[in-house]
Every structure is written in C-alpha cells, then in structure tokens.
Amino acid sequence: MRYSLLLSLGLFTSSLFAQQVVNSTGKVLVSPTMSVEYSVGEISIATLFSGQLVATQGFIQPNVATCIISASIAGQDSVCAGTPTLLTATGGIDYQWFNNSTSPELLVFPNPGTDIYQVTVTDASGCSATVTKTIFGKAVPNIDIQSVAALCVGDTAHLKTTGNATNFNWNTGANINNIIVVPSQTSTYTVVGFITNDCPNTASVTVEVRTPPQAISAATNEIIACADTISLHGNTPPASGSGQWISLGSANISQSSQANTLAKDLVFGDNRFVWSVSNAPCPGPATDTLTVFYSNEMPVLYPDDTLVLKGQAVQLRLLLNDSISQLPGYDLRLKTSDLNGDWSLATNGTLSFEPSLGFTGAAQAIYEICNALCPNFCDEAIVQILLLEPKDDIGETVAITPDGDGKNETLIFDYLDQYPDNSIVIFNRWGQKVFDAKPYLNDWAGTYNNKPLPAGTYYYLLNLRGEDEFVWGNVLIVR
Template sequence: MKNIKLATFFFLFSVLSFNFSNANENMKTFNKKNTHSSKPSVNSNIKKQKKSSFVIDPPKLIAQGDQFYCPQTSINIVTDFRIDHDIAENGTQVLYIQISSGYSSGLDRLELTNPTLHPNIITSWDATSGKLRLSGTTSADIPYADFVSAVKDVVFTNSSATASGTRTFSITIGQANYLPSTGHYYLFIPNVGVTWTNARDLAASSTYYGLQGYLATILSADEAKLIGEQASGTGWIGGSDAETEGVWKWVTGPETGTIFWNGNANGSTPNYAFWNTGEPNQQGDEDYAHITQPGIGTRGSWNDLSNTGSLTSGDPYQPKGYIVEYGGMPGETLLEIAASTKITIPVAMPATDPAPVCDSGSFTFNATATAGATIRWFDALVGGNLLATGPTYTTLPLTATTTYYVDAGCESNRKPVKATIYATPTTPIAEKDTYTNCGAGSLTIKASSNIGIINWYASATDQTIISQGTTFTTPIISSNTTYYAEASNNGCKNTTRTPVNIVINTPPAVTDETLPLCQFKSITLDAGISGMSYLWSNANEATQQITVSKGGKYTVVVTSPENCSSTKTIMVEEHMIPQIARVDVEGTRAIIYPVKAEDYFEYSVDGVHYQDSTVFYDVPGGLQTAYAREKNHCGEAEKQFVVLVFPPFFTPNNDTYNDIWEVTGMENYPQAVVTIFDRYGKLVAQLTRFKMSWDGTLNQVPLPASDYWYALKVDDSMPVLRGHFTLKR
C-alpha cells in the first residue's frame, strides 16, 4: 500500500515569538499511513506539542466546468479550478482525475495537453479504472499551483461518433476513487485469501483523511460501475444473508440493516442489486457478497461466497481483497479533498415527422434536447446553413420532399427530419375503354397513372376499394359491368375516376349431334345457326352446311358477329345395310341370323312389327318372311322361311272345328312325306302334296280315339321330324 499524503499537519511555534518568515523552520509535517490494518489510525497517534499547537486544515478542491461535449472532439475537464490550502502546506505528491460515472472503456480518455508547459509533472493513464494520475518527476511535493495549472490543461476525448450520455470527472489528491453522486471515496485493498469477517474488521479500523471506513455498500448503478468495473481489483463488499437465508442486507456502514435482495436467484430487488447470472445460488454457507472476478459472468456483478471463499490459489472464487468505502458515517464533517465536473453530450430528439402534404405546403418541426442545450436546425447533415434555433422550426412553402437536420450543438449528433410532399397523380388511363367477354367469366383489366397506385371501385362514388394495382382481375361476371379506376399517391388522390366497361356477349348456342350415314351414301351436316361465320375442321370449309360421305368426328367453329365462338361436334356413324344369313325354326319359334349384327339393326317376321331381338315366338305356320332393316332406313333385307305346325290333336266329328289333322306349311315342300302310325306301329295314313290332310279313317273306317305317331321327311337334306298327336272322338 502506497503512502497517501495526509492533509493534517501540526505546527509547533511560540505564540510570543511567532515570526512568519521562519514559520517553515518551526513547522513539522506528519504524514498519515493508511495501512488498513487493525492498528489505530495515524490521526489518533499524532502527538501535540506540550505548549501550544494548531491543526492544518486539509486542502479544499474547487472545480467548475459543467459543459456540453461533442463526440470525437477534445474538451478541458474544467473551466476553472483551484486548490484552497492552509498557508503552511503548499503541495502534495499525487493528484488523481477519474471518469467516475458514465465511463466507456476503450473510447473515453483523459490526457494532459501541453506537457512542455508542465515540466515538473508526469501522467499515467489507467484505462481499466478510467483514472489519470498526475505526479511529480521526483519524490518531492509538487506545489498545488503546478497541479492547478496542469488540471486546467487536462482534456477529455471520446473516439466514437455515436457516443452519448454524461461523464462525471472526480479530481482528488487522495488515491481513493471519488464518486460525486454519493460524495464518498472507494478504495480496493489487495489481500489474497482474506476472509469476509476479517475484511469487515480491517475496513472498519481504517480511516481516510479522518473518514471512517467500512466494507463498501452499493445503492446505485454508478456505485456498482465504479466499484465493480473501474476499481483496480475485486473483493468483498458489505452484503450478507447470514441472519436470514435468502434475505440479503447491507451489514456495514450507514446502510446497516437495509435489505437489497429478498429471495434466491429469482427473488425480488427491494433496492439496487447486481447479482451475476444465477446468483445468489444459496449453496452451502455462501452468505457473503463478493465482486465477481473479471472473466466470470457479467463484469462488475456480484456473487455469494462462504466466509473464506475458495481456498484454492488462483481460483476465480478465491478472495483477492476487499473494497472500503469512506463517507456517510454519522457525525463526520464534509471532506473536500475532491471536486467534480461533468460533461454532457447534448442530444436533440426530434418529434415525429409532420404529416405529409399533397403537392405543396409548409411544415413545422419540433424537437427537445438535453437540458440547457440549444437546438439548431440545418439544411445539411454536415456543415450546411443554420436555418433556425429553438425547439420549433417552420419551413418556407415547399413543393418537393426535403430533409432537414437538427442537433443540440454537436454536428456529429445531427438527426434527419423529413418534410414529405407527395404529388397528386394524373387521371388514370385505361388500357381499353371497353373490354368484351364471350359469356360469363373473369377478365383482367388495366389502367395506369404517372405515379402512385390505382384503386379500383365498383361505382363512381363508392368509397370501398375492391382492388389495388395497375391490373385488376375481376370476379366472374355474367352481365355488362363498369368498374372505376382512381389514382392515389400515398393518400394524395386524383378524384377523377376513369370508367372501364365490360361487355358480356353471348356465344352461339350450338348442340352436338350424332348422325347416321347409310352405307354407300352421303349426308349433309348443318352447323345449326344461320348468320354466323363457320369453319369446319375436317373439311376446311366455311359454309353453314357441308356434305360428307364417310363416318367420323366433324367439328365446326361457329363465330358470331361479336366474335364469340362456339364449337359444335357432329359424330357421323356409318351404318351398314343388313343381310340375313339364315332363319332357324324350332316349332313356332324363329331365329333370324344376320350376316353381321349391329346395334342399329332391327328385325321383324311380319314386316310391320320390328324389334331389336332376332328371336320370335308363336310364329304362324306356313311360308313366312324374315326382315332385317337399319333403324334409320338406310336399307333392309328379307328372307323366307317355313314354319311347320303339327296340331297336337283333332276331332273328326264334322263340326267344322279341327275335323282333320294336317301339317301347316307342308305345302311349301313338294317332296315332303308324312307317315302316320297307330300305337302299335301300324301304318294308317300317308300325306303328300297330293293329299295334305287325314280325316281319322283307314279305308274309310273311322279309327278309335287314341294317340298316333308321325314322321315327316321334308327332303334328303333335312332330318326326319317325329312326334305324336291325339285323335279325340
């Protein structure tokens, strides 16, 4: 621990023989060593002279210079500075200037300008703590006047164009960090492995220029940053939950008993707390607060440790020391060995840009700024003309969008504001005045203007936009309709709407057909509607009717005068002329067999009644004719056949009903012979073309009622037909 110059001196002199010219010879200066041990403070051990003595007051630092600062420039940290001191003490060895709040490491810097004007002073910049050390080139005291002159030449710079906020500078002749917002002093005491309780006692036994020390307590972000980030080391602070687990209190200094955290890692924060992520975790007896070592979690945050912390050398959780805070204890007098100034980076905050206007107009801009800063309005981001100062600026009438810029004194902080003017578009021009469509459907209509967008409406006065864009695809419409196009440019409307008409034309009504074409003939095909244009696909003809002589698919495009087309399809089916191969007869059933059967053939056995089936029942006996014809009368065929009918019985009683037995149809076969036998096989009659019937007698003698058998031989090409019948009396 380096020696710190004590501001308290005792002079021994004789009241009766006091001579100012030889005062230095009679003055004895006492330096205080702040050892931060359990030993009594040097202040309490200063011996007084036996006769008479007086105490030399500590020096009083007075600084002025609350200023505005523009980033990337340099500015003196004071506008005036002095050190009021006792006449018996003219200097000290070291003076410190620290950026005690708002410090931005790596960007902020303090340095002494014009070093040649201060030959007795050297400087050292500590970027971690944001502190500039001014000291002499020798171990001798440097006159206060030299320090005053040097402080007036210390400047602050920030290298970032986007810097913001406030910086507070503390100027002190003590080594401890001074925080103007609290008026307290903070000092890190290295002591590797020190326990929390020992650190507490050591801190309480130390003094600083008469101020009582205690383990630091932290009640604000400024304190946390100065102690945690800008201190030269990390260590114990005065927080503990040893009394009630999870309830963390400050247990040192004037804040003793103040709860700053209630609960574990997800607890509440009654006062400022800056725990590292996941802390406090309440593992074991971790009841004491410790500044987290750099590289572990969030820089400057706290964690909780046991009273000893880690006992492993080099471990991140091994205590490295403790932080002592001076100031605020009851009954203490104000110590003024430190002074402070600050710089504020002024920022202008423009209000929302005024609403756009159509075509031309003037605009009023408003802005607020950092307190005390003057708002300036410019026409360029860099340089440019100063247009006005103050929180409000009203432009001249404008006809085009214009960007202005506002700052609070720093060109680097200028912000753009925009006066937006939108031109009213021209009246829309439709691609077509009238669109046509053949039948119901959806159409794509188009309109355009010089700028902006096109809004489509269903009527000239309707305010409901149904579509936007230069093209509009309509819903399916089936009748004449008019839509209206209106041009709009960001709310600036040309209220003259352009109508776009849609005319729905009716296509020709055609009906597809299927027509038969008779074999070896021709047929006339008709489009079916007159007064149109025609185009036959198969024949490449343009007349309403065409004649074709072969089957197939024929199409014709029928086009109306409005150029609406419909396509008619005619299927021409070529039908053959029927031919009969044979007719089979089974009793009274006849079956017609065509040479080739077709669905469009129909059949008959009487030439009157036709049917699709080729089978006929109960055909009358005798010579018959079979007919086959095409249903559309393309042609027909005939073929005769004979139906032989054998009566199942006869009654030869001369009542004129069934008096004889004869084979109907036999007359068509000249060579046919029917032989009749009785039940015993005796030949009783024979029928030929010369004798076509039997009267039931043999040699003119009536035969008895009984069953009789017959055998019919038509000719040598046909089989013998056999059967029986009954003779009834």
C-alpha cells in the first residue's frame, strides 16, 4: 500500500467516498487502490493514480504516478518442441510483443526446454504493463531412415532408422527400428518414432523399383542397306537407365547414346551393330545385335548378237558374257522386244526367239538385270538376232582335215585380225547351228559340244563388221 501526503487550501473531498477528509493542518494522507477523483473545495478536480498529489494554487497536481493495469498471457504451459502453439494477451487495447508483433495473438514454436515470451500491454488510459509467459518444450526425437534409393524388382531393401527414438511404428505394421522389405513397385515407407507417446516424430523414404533392361534393335535382326549410311533404331531405355550403340566393324555411329541414330561408312557385306541397354542396379546390360547387309554392287551387262538362217529358232544364254557374280542375287526381265517373232526369257538367262514366218533381217530385244537386294541398281543390254537366207552362189568352200597331223586342222581366215569385233556361225545342211563364236579365233576343228562332227559339207556365216559385212561360205570336213 502506498500513501500520499496532500496539501489542501480548503475543504478536501473524495468523490469515491463522498466525504471530507480534512485534518487540522490542511493536509490529507490518502492511499488509493484504483483511479480516484479528489477535489479541493469548488476549485478543481484531479485524478490520482495511486501516487502523491500536491495542491498548487488551488489545484491538485500529480507528482509521481504509478498505473494499476490487469494484463496477462493465456496459452499452454508445455508442448512438444517445435509444435506451434497460440499465445493470447489480454488487458489492453495495444500490444507489443518481443518480436514487434502488435496482434493480441501470437503463434510460437517452442524450442526444447524452457522458452519465455514477453508482451507489453497498454490500456485505454495509456497505462502500460509488461507480462511474460513461460512454456516448456518437451523433447521430440530425431529420426531418419537409411536405405538404398533404388533396387531391381525382386531385390530386398534394408530400412534402418537413425536418431534417438526408442519406440517405432512403421506403415508396414512393424514396430522395430530396422526392417527388410521386398517391394514389387516403387513404394514409400514411413516410420513414427517417439520417446514419450505424446511427442512423436515421423520419417519417410521412397524406394524406387526398377525393371531389368531389354534391348531391341529393330523389328528383325537383319536388314539390307543400298547406301553407306543407314538409320539405326533401338528401343527407348528406362528413364533411370541408358543405351549405347556399338559398331563391331569400321562403320561410324553419329550419336551412339541415342536410340535412333545414323551409322555411316558401311562396307560391302555384313555390318554388325549392338544396341546395349542398362538400368542399374538391375543386372545387365541387355544387348541385341543388328546385322546390316550393305549391297552396293551394280550388274554389268554386255550386248548379245547372233546369226541364224531364215526360219530357225534361237536360244541364247545371255548371262555368259555379263558380270553379275558380285551380286547377292539378281532379278532378270525382258524389258522390251520387237514384233518380229515370239520372245521369252527364262530365269536362268536363256533367251528363246521364234521368228515370224518368212522373216529375215534383224530382230531386237532389251533385257535388264537388277540387284535383288537393291532394285534401283540395274543395268540393261541389247540382244540382236540376224536371220539371213542362205545364198549358195556366194562364197567359197574351204576344206579342213582334223586328223591330228597338224595340217588344215581348223577353219582359218587370215584377215580376222583386221576385224576384232567379228563373229561366226556355222550350220549343218539342215540349218542347225553347230558352232558360234564372238570373236572367232580361227580355232574350229569340226566339232559340236567338243565332239567330232560327221564328215561332210557345212556352211558358215562370218560377220566382220555389223549386219552389212557378211561373208558366206562352205566348209568341208574330211576325215
């Protein structure tokens, strides 16, 4: 209780008690416990806030004032450390918290142990008071999970807790600190750890489950290339994995880590490539081998021509003078033919021609051969068949005696070296061809299919330079 000594110039009245409080000295001692109004006669009114008041010139003035205000902070006395809790200050109209917040309410996150929170409260009369609130933060355990980040489907994962928790509850139902799981797909595991039941902590870990890699390089394992650059296509690796193209030869791969890329500088024949896919930690890699057959060979064809007698059918083996052995295979067709007879071409390259009745002159056709694997690699050649009518009154008779004595063994023309493109056809008396050659090398010894022909007269048609340079004659075989 605080008392104040008052000096009065006249009658001193307390409005609180509605009575005079005057002593013989003109001084009054009061001890207010709340805001009280005092008056001195009819002169003035002053408000005393529990302090010493002195009358000056008929007025009561405060000398020293001490406020009386009821301020407090409401809230929990203890919470789990780090858990938010609300503090509410009362008793005024203005509030100033320790962190400069001016709201009556403040959300705090107590630390482990004791925390003290302070607020200054001011009421409507301007009177202020500072109050505090003590909160005890109960310990929350530290907890974490150690585990592999990823595993292959079917593998086990060891989940180990770390920290100071003493009790555990897993979302798998287990209640021990370490567990073993075999997830079939990517899964999240959660454990609640606590020291006391009212302050738990939670930790989670996600274990990614990966599948073994697969490698698929193409729809088939062998393809054909007609150019020295080809597109390679592999399956897309898993998002967690990777792929790699590997050349088993001299070909170059432009972007080897891309599933779809280009291979360049192929060589003729087989070019082998491997598509390799990995997806750790699954075993691998998985591989698939692709064989690319590069066929860049062109056929090379040469013209064919022959001489026959009027009315004779013809069969020519067109491929004998062509270069096609380098091809992996070929397609043969008769591309064009004239109307001077019936033409047909067998798959083995034998051309058959049946001339129209009475036709003489040149019959022509064109045949084509293409690389069977690369159908744009083609060549063509012309076939010309001359059908002539024998002229008995033209030419000479030459005798040969193929008996092995070294004299007159073969049919010889001394001037053939002047006509390197010559050709010859020899017929029997029935018009059947028994020999032909292009060029003729002066080497016919009266044989057919390497067997001696009967003695008798045969006739020849020697083509020196095109269809206008013919030499007719007879050859007599003497045995």
